[in-house]
Amino acid sequence: xxxxxxxxxxxxxxxxxxxxxxxxxxxxxxxxxxxxxxxxxxxxxxxxxxxxxxxxxxxxxxxxxxxxxxxxxxxxxxxxxxxxxxxxxxxxxxxxxxxxxxxxxxxxxxxxxxxxxxxxxxxxxxxxxxxxxxxxxxxxxxxxxxxxxxxxxxxxxxxxxxxxxxxxxxxxxxxxxxxxxxxxxxxxxxx
Amino acid sequence: xxxxxxxxxxxxxxxxxxxxxxxxxxxxxxxxxxxxxxxxxxxxxxxxxxxxxxxxxxxxxxxxxxxxxxxxxxxxxxxxxxxxxxxxxxxxxxxxxxxxxxxxxxxxxxxxxxxxxxxxxxxxxxxxxxxxxxxxxxxxxxxxxxxxxxxxxxxxxxxxxxxxxxxxxxxxxxxxxxxxxxxxxxxxxxxxxxxxxxxxxxxxxxxxxxxxxxxxxxxxxxxxxxxxxxxxxxxxxxxxxxxxxxxxxxxxxxxxxxxxxxxxxxxxxxxxxxxxxxxxxxxxxxxxxxxxxxxxxxxxxxxx
Amino acid sequence: xxxxxxxxxxxxxxxxxxxxxxxxxxxxxxxxxxxxxxxxxxxxxxxxxxxxxxxxxxxxxxxxxxxxxxxxxxxxxxxxxxxxxxxxxxxxxxxxxxxxxxxxxxxxxxxxxxxxxxxxxxxxxxxxxxxxxxxxxxxxxxxxxxxxxxxxxxxxxxxxxxxxxxxxxxxxxxxxxxxxxxxxxxxxxxxxxxxxxxxxxxxxxxxxxxxxxxxxxxxxx
Numbered sequence: 001x002x003x004x005x006x007x008x009x010x011x012x013x014x015x016x017x018x019x020x021x022x023x024x025x026x027x028x029x030x031x032x033x034x035x036x037x038x039x040x041x042x043x044x045x046x047x048x049x050x051x052x053x054x055x056x057x058x059x060x061x062x063x064x065x066x067x068x069x070x071x072x073x074x075x076x077x078x079x080x081x082x083x084x085x086x087x088x089x090x091x092x093x094x095x096x097x098x099x100x101x102x103x104x105x106x107x108x109x110x111x112x113x114x115x116x117x118x119x120x121x122x123x124x125x126x127x128x129x130x131x132x133x134x135x136x137x138x139x140x141x142x143x144x145x146x147x148x149x150x151x152x153x154x155x156x157x158x159x160x161x162x163x164x165x166x167x168x169x170x171x172x173x174x175x176x177x178x179x180x181x182x183x184x185x186x187x188x189x190x191x
Numbered sequence: 192x193x194x195x196x197x198x199x200x201x202x203x204x205x206x207x208x209x210x211x212x213x214x215x216x217x218x219x220x221x222x223x224x225x226x227x228x229x230x231x232x233x234x235x236x237x238x239x240x241x242x243x244x245x246x247x248x249x250x251x252x253x254x255x256x257x258x259x260x261x262x263x264x265x266x267x268x269x270x271x272x273x274x275x276x277x278x279x280x281x282x283x284x285x286x287x288x289x290x291x292x293x294x295x296x297x298x299x300x301x302x303x304x305x306x307x308x309x310x311x312x313x314x315x316x317x318x319x320x321x322x323x324x325x326x327x328x329x330x331x332x333x334x335x336x337x338x339x340x341x342x343x344x345x346x347x348x349x350x351x352x353x354x355x356x357x358x359x360x361x362x363x364x365x366x367x368x369x370x371x372x373x374x375x376x377x378x379x380x381x382x383x384x385x386x387x388x389x390x391x392x393x394x395x396x397x398x399x400x401x402x403x404x405x406x407x408x409x410x411x412x413x414x415x416x417x418x419x420x421x422x423x424x425x426x427x428x429x430x431x432x433x434x435x436x437x438x439x440x441x442x443x444x445x446x447x448x449x450x451x452x453x454x455x456x457x458x459x460x461x462x463x464x465x466x467x468x469x470x471x472x473x474x475x476x477x478x479x480x481x482x483x484x485x486x487x488x489x490x491x492x493x494x495x
Numbered sequence: 496x497x498x499x500x501x502x503x504x505x506x507x508x509x510x511x512x513x514x515x516x517x518x519x520x521x522x523x524x525x526x527x528x529x530x531x532x533x534x535x536x537x538x539x540x541x542x543x544x545x546x547x548x549x550x551x552x553x554x555x556x557x558x559x560x561x562x563x564x565x566x567x568x569x570x571x572x573x574x575x576x577x578x579x580x581x582x583x584x585x586x587x588x589x590x591x592x593x594x595x596x597x598x599x600x601x602x603x604x605x606x607x608x609x610x611x612x613x614x615x616x617x618x619x620x621x622x623x624x625x626x627x628x629x630x631x632x633x634x635x636x637x638x639x640x641x642x643x644x645x646x647x648x649x650x651x652x653x654x655x656x657x658x659x660x661x662x663x664x665x666x667x668x669x670x671x672x673x674x675x676x677x678x679x680x681x682x683x684x685x686x687x688x689x690x691x692x693x694x695x696x697x698x699x700x701x702x703x704x705x706x707x708x709x710x711x712x713x714x715x716x
Binding site: 129131132133134135136137140145147148150151152154155156157158161 | 607608611634635636640641642643644645646647648651701704705706707708
């Protein structure tokens, strides 16, 4: 565990080490060095299992974060390798593919392309439909995609839908005489 | 043989009784299975309702001529098995159209419906039907081997291919039944029966979930009702076949119903106990133990 | 516009292509027209009288449910075969193939991808056929009302005979729903399949609005 992290810091200039618990750490590398770092982790440090690749859309910071979660079955350790891509207004951030290291990475990358619009050039079957068939709108997991608006325009919302705040609704309907009962421990053990 | 109208009407009445007994037996067995699981199960009259409902459904499909003829072939196979086997032993009016070589004809009719169904189902073009057919035919080919060996052993023992003679030879006490006079052939035949009834563990042909229903995947409404009718007839007739060969036949309708029920119950009982075989395993199994016992039975019958 | 869209999402196996015949001549194959019928379905004739009442009773007492769980609600169907609920005593049975079933339980949310399969399965069932919408998701989208990939109102895409509200409804509610469906059928009102065929254009327009890779014939016989 520590050896792998030290290697990452020394050889690949990784930064922002965050130890969640023994055996699970997150660390950030530059995107040009990421594939080299992953190859090093896999071939030399024993992180032979690709648990997942996922993305986070930091729209306020203009960053699209990729996380590669690698697992070392012998040390029972996991490293989350974060890569910060520059977020583009329209979809189309680009990252190097790692399907040559793990063939199954192509499925993760296919999903990321479909849901986040992140491009992985040369990844096989990248543009095949994965979950969405015949999708022609913006990638739905990007945070500037307004799902509510899309659903209202595409599907047929049934009129008369109301939304209630659960706490207010319960105070009003279940304890109309004494709303403070709702906060009473006797009736509500969570408070 | 008697070919009069009267004879025909008696056979028709017998077919009607067998058909309804088949439906009743099917729902009874489902209720027995349900009680084993702690449920109540289907109503007694469910098969008849299903039949009426299936006929009442509309169909607009055509998959070619063979698609229509397939269920008819299957039904002919079931009715043929019924017609050429005496129902009650020593009875003139309930002897159907049995003659001296009827056992051979019966073995033929057993595979007749299967082949017709295979042709009809393959015409429907569904890949599941094709998988079901290949499984069904290969399993049936394996079932035929011990069954035929058992029949040959009994034929050698009684020196006849006539049902009437074999049934007559087993009269006069329980110890005259083939199951006691020729236990090896009976064991081989009864093991083959498990396959012929196509209950679990040999029901991969119609695996209801893996390949939707198997060969009849595309069959619906009236086609399916014909298949249901046939399966009701064939379950009774198959049970009657083994009853006639190994359990001394029946001399009254009451005995007929009791004995077919218990013969059928053997396969249901085995089915509730054992899980399903893969098709290659079931073929291998039939070609191993039942066949071996069948060969020994033939040798014993020939040289003892 | 319609043509352009069709080309963009046409499945490769359905594209018009040149095929060499056994005698060496080249023939053009258009799979959607050559392998599938383009005929429109016709509504069946609804009869009246004691015979039809008897048939309706038989249809109601023998509901064969298509074993196709479309969403999370399908977890409520397996308990129905257990001793506690035992749907068999009401004449309800599961079938694995759409050809042999006449009830389709849309169990819970229906994503666009599943809707396509549901339409194919529904159109293959023999009439008279019934649809039971299970759970809030089929009524107004339920908790997925603002999802980008699940439909809101099932009755805009397929004709629904009975709704069972709840998120999720208990198996008892499902049995109660089946009892309601039986009442509808016995009253001779279970002919939504005809409604679907009579308003086919409206339903197809709604379906094609969200299923953008429409790579099947207009009506799946």
